Structures are given as C-alpha cells and as structure tokens.
Amino acid sequence: xxxxxxxxxxxxEKLCNxxxxxxxxxxxxxxxxxxxxxxxxxxxxxxxxxxxxxxxxRGTKRMRVMLDAHMDEVGFMIVSDDGEGxxxxxxxxxIDARHLxxxxxxxxxxxxxxxxxxxxxxxMDGGERLRKVPVDGLRIDLGPAGKAKVGDRACFATKxxxxxxxxxxxxxxxxxxxxxxxxxVKNSPGNIDLCAxxxxxxxxxxxxxxxxxxxxxxxxxxxxxxxPAHDLPVHDGGENVTYNTKLGLGPAIYIADSSTLHDxxxxxxxxxxxxxxxxxxxxxQPGGGGTDSGAIQRALAGIPTVSVSVPHRYTHxxxxxxxxxxxxxxxxxxxxxxxxxxxxxxxKR
Amino acid sequence: MTDIxxxxxxxxxxxxxxxxxxxxxxxxxxxxxxxxxxxxxxxxGSLHGLKRGISAGRGSSSGKGKRPSILIATHMDAIxxxxxxxxxxxxxxxxxxxxxxRVLPGASVTVHASNGEELPGVIAMPSAKxxxxxxxxxxxxxxxYLLVDTGLTPRQVERKVKVGDLVSFAxxxxxxxxxxxxxxxxxxxxxxxxxxxxxxxxxxxxxIWDVWAVATVQEETSxxxxxxxxxxxxxxxxxxxxxxxxxxxxxxxxxxxxMGKGVGICMGPNMHPYLHRKLTDLxxxxxxxxxxxxxxxxxGTDAYPMQVTAEGIPTALVEFPIRYMHTPVEAVSxxxxxxxxxxxxxxxxxxxxxxxxxxxxx
Numbered sequence: 001x002x003x004x005x006x007x008x009x010x011x012x013e014k015l016c017n018x019x020x021x022x023x024x025x026x027x028x029x030x031x032x033x034x035x036x037x038x039x040x041x042x043x044x045x046x047x048x049x050x051x052x053x054x055x056x057x058r059g060t061k062r063m064r065v066m067l068d069a070h071m072d073e074v075g076f077m078i079v080s081d082d083g084e085g086x087x088x089x090x091x092x093x094x095i096d097a098r099h100l101x102x103x104x105x106x107x108x109x110x111x112x113x114x115x116x117x118x119x120x121x122x123x124m125d126g127g128e129r130l131r132k133v134p135v136d137g138l139r140i141d142l143g144p145a146g147k148a149k150v151g152d153r154a155c156f157a158t159k160x161x162x163x164x165x166x167x168x169x170x171x172x173x174x175x176x177x178x179x180x181x182x183x184x185v186k187n188s189p190g191n192i193d194l195c196a197x198x199x200x201x202x203x204x205x206x207x208x209x210x211x212x213x214x215x216x217x218x219x220x221x222x223x224x225x226x227x228p229a230h231d232l233p234v235h236d237g238g239e240n241v242t243y244n245t246k247l248g249l250g251p252a253i254y255i256a257d258s259s260t261l262h263d264x265x266x267x268x269x270x271x272x273x274x275x276x277x278x279x280x281x282x283x284x285q286p287g288g289g290g291t292d293s294g295a296i297q298r299a300l301a302g303i304p305t306v307s308v309s310v311p312h313r314y315t316h317x318x319x320x321x322x323x324x325x326x327x328x329x330x331x332x333x334x335x336x337x338x339x340x341x342x343x344x345x346x347x348k349r
Numbered sequence: 350m351t352d353i354x355x356x357x358x359x360x361x362x363x364x365x366x367x368x369x370x371x372x373x374x375x376x377x378x379x380x381x382x383x384x385x386x387x388x389x390x391x392x393x394g395s396l397h398g399l400k401r402g403i404s405a406g407r408g409s410s411s412g413k414g415k416r417p418s419i420l421i422a423t424h425m426d427a428i429x430x431x432x433x434x435x436x437x438x439x440x441x442x443x444x445x446x447x448x449x450x451r452v453l454p455g456a457s458v459t460v461h462a463s464n465g466e467e468l469p470g471v472i473a474m475p476s477a478k479x480x481x482x483x484x485x486x487x488x489x490x491x492x493x494y495l496l497v498d499t500g501l502t503p504r505q506v507e508r509k510v511k512v513g514d515l516v517s518f519a520x521x522x523x524x525x526x527x528x529x530x531x532x533x534x535x536x537x538x539x540x541x542x543x544x545x546x547x548x549x550x551x552x553x554x555x556x557i558w559d560v561w562a563v564a565t566v567q568e569e570t571s572x573x574x575x576x577x578x579x580x581x582x583x584x585x586x587x588x589x590x591x592x593x594x595x596x597x598x599x600x601x602x603x604x605x606x607x608m609g610k611g612v613g614i615c616m617g618p619n620m621h622p623y624l625h626r627k628l629t630d631l632x633x634x635x636x637x638x639x640x641x642x643x644x645x646x647x648x649g650t651d652a653y654p655m656q657v658t659a660e661g662i663p664t665a666l667v668e669f670p671i672r673y674m675h676t677p678v679e680a681v682s683x684x685x686x687x688x689x690x691x692x693x694x695x696x697x698x699x700x701x702x703x704x705x706x707x708x709x710x711x
Contacts, residue, residue, distance in 0.1 A: 085526055086598060098474065098489060102452030102676035104523055104531075113523045115531050115680065117673030119599030121449040122649070130489045133451065139598035141672070141680065143525025144609055157523070158457070163469050166500030232475045232496060233436045242478040248502075313498065318455040319471040321500050 002187040002335050004328045009162065011035070012179040012327075016160040016169040019106060021075035021092050021153040022204045025049055028071040028178060032198045036185045040196070050208040051198040052215055057190040063341050066195040066218035066303070067184060067334075068209055068292045069177030069225065070202030073170070074316045076154040078107065078140070085146030086139045087114075089154060093203035097135050099317045104157040105140055107148045113157065114142045156318040165323055166247075172312045172320040174202065177224040180310070180331050189339040202292055209292035213299035220266065220304040220346055223293040224334065226322070227252050227284055227309035243285065245311040247323045250280030251330035254307035257287065259294030265346055266306035273337045279329050284309065304346050308334060353542045353690075354683055356380055357522075357530060360538040364459065364517035366429030367445050367570045370394055373425050377541055377564050384548040385562060391581060395574040396425070398562035400548060403555060404702050417705060418559035419697060420584035420662075421547065422575050422651040423540035424568030424591070427533070428675060430492075430516035432460070438503030439473070439496040442516055446569030450492050452676045459519040460499055463511040469519060470499040518677040527609065528683040535679040536671055537568065539686050540590035543669070546690025547697070554698045558585075568651055575651035579658035585705045586624060588665045588696075589652035590689060592681070593642050595670030606670045609682030611638030612689045613668035619648040619656055621663035623708045628665055628696060637692050642668055663708060667692060 011031075018027035032051050037043060043053040051071075056062070074093030081087055087107075091097075105114045116138050121129065142148060158170040169175070181196055188194040195216040199208030202225075213221065231246040245252040253270050254262045274281040297305040310330045312322040356376075365373030374396050382388055385398035404416045428446030435441075440460065444450075454474035459467050473496045477486035480494055497516055499506060518533035525531050530539075544562055551560065561582050565574025579587060593615070594600055595608035606613060614632065616625045632639040647653055652666040669685035701707070 096454075096474075098451070098487075099455040102449070102673065102678050103455065104520055104678060113525060113531075115523065115525070115673070115678035117598055117676060117678050117680070118451070120594055120674035120676070121447055122674060123594060123600060123602065123604060130450070130491070132487060132489050133599075137599070141525070141598060143527050143529035143531075143680070144682075145527035146525060156455075161469065163500035164505060165502060168469070168471065168500060230476045230479065232473060232479055233439060234479045235475070235481055235494060237436075240479060242476075314455065314471065314473060317474075319457060321471065321498060 001332050002183050004331060008183060011182065012175060013160040015175040015179055016171050019153060019155045020071055020073055021155060022072040022201045024153050025071040025200045032071065032178065032182065035182045039186050046211060046215060048208050048211060049200045050212050052212055053185065053196045055185055055188045055194045057192050059191050061343055063192050063220065063343055064195055064218040065192045065338065065341060066197055066213060066216050066221035067181050068197040068199055068212065068221060068223045068296060069181040070174045070199045070208065070292055071178055072200055072203050074203050078148050078150055078152040078154065081150060082139065085142040085144050087148055089140050091135055093316065095316050098132055100138055101133055103318050105154045106157045107140060107142065107154040108152040112142055112146065112148060114140045114146065117141055158318050165325065166321050167324060168319050168321050170318060172322050173226040173315060176226050176310045176322060176327055180224050180334065183331055184334060187335060192338055192341055199292060206292050206295035210295040210299060213296040213303055217300055218303060221296045223291040223296065223307040225291040225307060225309045226312045227289065228315045229311040229313050245282055245284050247311055247313065247326065249282040250326055251333050252282050252284040252309045252311050254284050255286050257290045259290040260297055260305065262293065262306045263304040266304060269345060270306065270308065270333065270337055273340055274333050277336045279333045279336065281333060353546055353686060354530065356545060357539060357542040360541060361522050361532040361534050364429065364461065364515065365425060365427050366515050366517050367426040367567045369515055370426050370566045374564065377425060380545060381548065381562060384552065391578055393573055393577050394566045395578045396564040397578065397582065400551060400560040400562065402558040404557040416559045418561055418584045419700065420561040420563055420579060420582055420587040421544050421693060422563045422565050422587060422589045422655060423544045424537045424574060424651055425541055425564040426566050426569055427517065428569050432510060432512055432514045432516060434512060435506055435510055438501065438506045439498055440510060442492060442495060442497055444492055447675055448492065449675050451489050453495055456677055457519045458497060458516050460497060460510060461515040462509040463514055464509050466509055468499045468509065470497045473498045520677050525680060529680050530683055531678050531680040533677040533679065535681045536592045536674055539592065539681045543590055543686045543689040546687055547693035550691060550694035551697060554694060556698045557702050558697060558700045560697055565651055572651060572654040576654040576658060579655040579662060583659055584662060586663045587655040588667055588693065589650045589655060590667050591650040592671035592674060593668040594674060595672040597672040606640050606642065608670045608672055609684055611640050612685060612692055613642040613670065614639050615642040615644055615648060615666035615668055617644040617648060618646060619644065619652045619664065620666050624663050624665040631696055631699060632692055635695055637688050
C-alpha cells in the first residue's frame with residue numbers, strides 16, 4: 001500500500017488552495033510537474049496544457065495503463081468592468097447561481113479579495129425574497145478602487161480545512177484525483193507502463209482527456225475523479241433512494257453515467273481486487289453525470305475505460321466535503337488494482 | 350487618530366448572535382475599559398461605559414447635583430441561526446433575526462455546540478429529488494429545507510449538538526480596496542467601532558456632559574437592550590448609531606447612499622427635529638461630509654425604542670452606508686466610521702450645561 005498520512009494531506013491542501021479555472025490550469029500544473037518529475041521517464045505539456053507523463057515498468061508484457069485526473073475546477077471569468085471596482089462575471093463550468101450571493105472570492109493572479117453581493121433583504125418585496133438572482137444580476141465587488149482585468153479568472157475564497165473525519169475545500173473536484181494520481185506515479189508498480197494524464201478543461205467538455213488518450217493510445221484507462229454524494233435526509237424522513245454515492249463507504253466505482261457504459265471487465269476486476277484486499281468500496285448508482293472516461297472511451301479505435309471517484313457532497317459550491325478515509329481507500333484500491341494488472345484482463349470480452 | 354480597523358476586525362471575527370452577545374461584549378469591554386471611567390453590564394447584558402463630564406451639575410433641568418448625560422447606543426448583536434433538530438448527522442436550522450435565505454447555501458458557519466466546542470460547518474442545499482415536489486428545482490429554498498453539515502459522523506453530532514445551539518456566520522473579514530472592510534455583522538459592529546472612535550477623540554476633549562457609551566443587545570430581534578438601557582440610565586438625550594443602505598449592485602433606489610462619501614444624519618418621526626438640526630449644522634460647520642437620510646415612520650434602529658422610554662427622550666440617528674446588509678459580505682468604508690466617530694465626539698463636546706433647556710420646537 002502507498003504511504004498515506006500528513007504529507008499526502010498537505011499536498012492535497014496545497015493543490016486545493018490554488019486557483020485553476022478551466023482553461024487556466026497553470027497553478028496546478030506547476031505543482032504537478034514539481035511533484036512527478038523525479039519519478040517519471042518522460043513528461044510533456046501538450047498543446048492544450050495537460051501534463052502527460054510516462055513511468056515505465058520493468059517486466060515483459062507490460063500493459064500501457066492510462067490514469068486520468070483533471071486539474072481544472074469550476075469558477076468565474078471577469079467579462080466586463082462596470083466602474084468603481086464593480087465587475088460583471090460569467091461562470092465557467094456548471095455552477096448553481098443559488099450558491100453565489102453573499103460569497104467571498106479571489107480574483108486574478110494576485111488573488112485580489114472581492115465579494116458577490118446583492119440587494120439587502122430590507123429593500124425587497126415579498127416575492128423577491130425567494131427569487132433566485134441569475135448570474136447576470138450579480139456583480140463582483142472589489143471595493144471602490146479595486147482593479148481587475150476583463151478575462152481574469154476568479155474562484156470562491158475558501159481555504160482547505162480538516163474537520164474530524166472530513167476535509168472541506170472549494171476544489172475537491174478534482175484535486176483529490178490529481179493528488180491520488182501523483183501518489184500513484186510515485187508508487188507505480190513495475191508490471192505496467194503508467195501513462196499519467198493530468199488533464200485540462202474537464203469541466204467544460206472533457207477537452208484535455210480526449211487528446212491525452214489520442215496521444216497515449218493506452219491498453220486501458222481509469223478516470224480518477226470525485227462524484228457527488230446526495231446522501232442527505234429526505235425532507236419527509238422517507239428513504240433516500242437517489243443518493244448517487246454515500247460518504248464513508250469507500251471509493252465509488254462507476255458502472256454507467258450519462259456518457260459512458262464503463263467496461264464491465266474493469267468494473268468487475270476492481271470489485272474483485274477490493275474484495276481480495278478487504279478495501280471498502282461502493283458502486284455508484286448508475287445514472288447521470290460524467291467524467292473524462294466519456295472522452296477517453298471513444299478515442300482512437302476505442303479504449304476500455306472505467307472511472308473511480310472519491311465521493312464528495314456539495315458539488316461545484318463554495319465548500320465541498322469528503323471523508324479522508326474514502327480518499328485513502330481510493331488510493332489503496334487503485335494501487336492494488338495496478339499491481340494485479342496483466343494483459344489477460346482485457347484479452348477477451 | 351488611531352487605527353480602528355484591527356478592533357473592528359476582531360469584533361467581526363466573533364459571533365454574538367442576538368441574545369448571546371457575551372463573546373463580543375468581552376472584546377468591547379476590554380477596548381473601552383481604558384477609555385471610560387466606569388464600565389458595567391446591564392441586567393440583560395448590554396455594556397454601559399460611563400465617561401464623566403466636567404459639569405458640577407448646576408443650572409440644568411437634569412436636577413441639582415446631577416450632571417446631564419447623553420446616551421450613544423450601538424447594538425452589538427448579530428443576526429444568526431439556531432439548531433432546530435438533528436437528523437442523521439445533519440442539523441436543521443431556524444433564523445435569529447432577519448436572515449436573507451438567498452445567501453445561505455454554501456455559506457461557511459460555526460455551530461456553537463452545547464458542550465462548548467465550536468464546530469465548523471457549511472450550509473447544505475439538498476438536491477431537488479430530496480425535496481417536496483412543490484419545490485421547483487432552481488427555486489431559492491426556505492430555511493426549513495436547508496441543513497448544516499459539520500463533517501462529523503451522525504454519532505459525533507448527536508453527542509455534541511443540541512436543539513437551541515447557535516449557528517453563526519464564520520467567514521473571516523476581508524479588506525477590499527480603498528479602506529473598505531467586508532464581513533458578517535458589520536451591521537452593527539461598525540457602529541460600535543464609530544462609538545469607540547468617539548471615545549478616543551473625547552480623551553483629549555473637554556466635555557460638560559456625562560457620556561454613556563452603550564453596546565446594546567437584541568436589537569435585531571426586539572430592541573431589548575435599547576429599551577432597558579435607556580430606562581436604567583435615563584439620559585437627557587440619546588443618539589443611535591446604525592447602518593443605512595449603500596448604493597451598489599442591486600441597490601440604487603432613493604433609500605441608498607454612496608459608500609465612503611460621508612455620514613448619514615437621519616430625519617423623520619423617530620428623530621427629534623432640533624437634535625437633527627444641531628447635528629447637521631455641526632457637520633456642515635466642521636466640514637464633515639454628510640448626507641440627509643429620511644425615514645417616514647419606523648427607523649428600524651435603537652432610535653425607535655429609546656424615543657419612547659420613560660417620559661420620552663429626544664433622540665437622533667447617525668448612520669453610515671453598508672453594502673449588502675444582512676449578508677455575510679456586508680461592506681463598510683472605514684472612512685465613514687471615522688467620520689461618524691468624530692461627529693459624535695464634536696457634538697458631545699459642544700453640549701452646554703443647559704442644552705436641554707434650549708430645545709425649541711418651532
């Protein structure tokens with residue numbers, strides 16, 4: 001099993017606290033390159049900005065296994081200057097506008113502090129009180145002398161924190177995948193060639209993963225991501241049958257989402273490994289959503305693909321929340337699976 | 350002039366939800382103690398600082414041997430939330446004061462657990478499938494449907510948290526540009542800061558009148574502190590200091606005023622016209638930038654209860670503009686806080702022994 005402790009959590013914290021909105025992933029890329037360079041045989045930054053690295057094994061009949069985690073996060077882009085430190089913005093990626101009002105943000109490379117404000121409750125009529133303010137009715141306020149540039153990116157000003165068995169951050173999706181992949185690069189077993197893809201622009205259309213898969217042409221691929229847990233109580237106390245995943249039950253193995261029927265051989269293989277190693281896991285409820293696996297599976301002549309996620313609550317909001325143990329078990333499951341991979345795994349259907 | 354910002358930041362880094370103001374009262378008491386002659390707490394928790402005047406107490410309607418006094422009221426309580434029920438490790442909440450539910454989803458909060466622990470949490474918005482069909486997906490949710498998640502397991506939550514435990518906003522203060530500070534509870538800790546500026550200015554000023562610096566409780570819920578302190582201290586005149594609405598995104602109507610451009614001096618039925626005129630004349634004379642704010646009935650501030658306490662107290666209202674009031678990102682210009690503090694100090698220093706007897710109506 002790879003080492004898991006304070007050093008791994010510190011790295012995750014560092015990854016979560018930087019800003020890397022889709023299309024502007026430089027801050028995460030820097031950390032990734034610094035962490036993996038001593039451990040890989042080849043590394044390049046591709047035409048879109050993804051980091052593609054290979055660590056070769058030693059034996060014969062090595063599988064080429066692509067592991068993917070996206071570096072980008074959802075956020076905002078400044079689109080217009082209203083004057084006196086007030087700026088219009090657009091969301092980048094799927095953000096529910098109901099999460100925006102009254103939140104603190106950081107804008108631009110220098111992390112200029114700003115706030116998203118609106119009309120005070122005292123001045124509203126009854127109907128307005130429960131009316132959603134759409135994004136074009138909101139502004140980022142930097143104070144009267146505040147300066148930002150059109151095109152600057154912004155993010156929620158949430159600092160990573162550990163709370164009991166959990167972590168809270170703005171960008172667990174998918175820095176937890178990036179951190180997992182960094183650990184797997186550092187601990188890659190000799191029986192495979194590990195093709196590590198730290199991709200860009202997942203949140204706006206799986207764009208980095210598509211070309212990364214085309215570059216690597218792997219035998220199989222695993223997308224490492226973070227998936228929503230809708231495991232909250234139902235309003236009337238009834239049974240929650242649409243939870244997607246639940247915190248605390250371990251890594252979520254995908255069977256089907258809106259774009260992918262995941263390769264059944266790989267789904268069964270991961271379950272068998274988890275059971276053999278006594279690692280807790282859960283099967284994500286088949287349904288909507290999606291990860292980079294959607295783009296990878298249909299690349300080239302087709303690539304057998306599966307997806308494994310660390311569950312988190314409150315997707316694309318100022319604060320997402322995951323369990324540390326779910327992350328640890330995800331890392332352990334993936335590592336154990338890599339060690340057991342042989343060409344027979346996908347030799348026949 | 351000392352820098353009031355560190356004190357203000359420390360005040361808006363604590364909770365002090367209405368009815369539970371002790372945490373912030375301690376911070377204020379420590380700051381005021383060297384600035385006043387006496388400091389005490391009222392029966393309901395308001396802080397009373399007394400800075401004595403130099404009058405021997407003669408020739409005034411306040412009675413022989415008694416110095417006339419002015420009460421400056423700044424409320425120190427904060428709007429917040431309270432745990433109404435725990436369910437599978439999640440907390441249902443209700444509001445304390447006028448909470449704007451639109452700002453709650455994703456907000457960072459502190460749960461003040463009965464066992465004394467402060468638990469960080471986030472306000473969760475359940476997905477549409479977990480809500481009644483009558484709630485359209487995309488609607489702003491009533492507070493009854495929102496939950497607080499502390500990241501702890503259901504067992505841990507059950508052990509630590511009880512019904513009635515307080516939940517307060519937890520985001521840290523943020524300094525924006527041009528001396529604008531943003532955070533929760535600037536309504537009305539920024540007025541406490543202005544009163545503190547006033548007390549600091551008075552250290553080097555001679556004043557005839559006694560000054561009661563009061564940080565009131567429960568303004569956001571019932572004006573409890575202002576009613577009771579005005580009764581107990583029975584001042585000859587009173588001034589409430591509070592926020593008014595600043596112009597900014599979403600707020601541009603007649604009720605709103607430019608932030609950072611001056612102090613509001615409010616007129617209307619809650620305010621005594623003579624006091625109002627004295628304050629505006631003084632601000633003009635001293636070239637302290639000010640604007641006229643009007644409120645046609647209830648000012649919604651401590652000026653309302655104080656005016657009708659005992660046999661009635663001539664009351665005024667000094668304000669400064671706050672952006673995004675009752676959200677966790679309220680914003681105030683520190684320049685306006687200093688202006689309000691200076692105006693209060695100059696007004697106090699200008700009070701003659703017989704000021705009350707000079708009050709005229711027409």
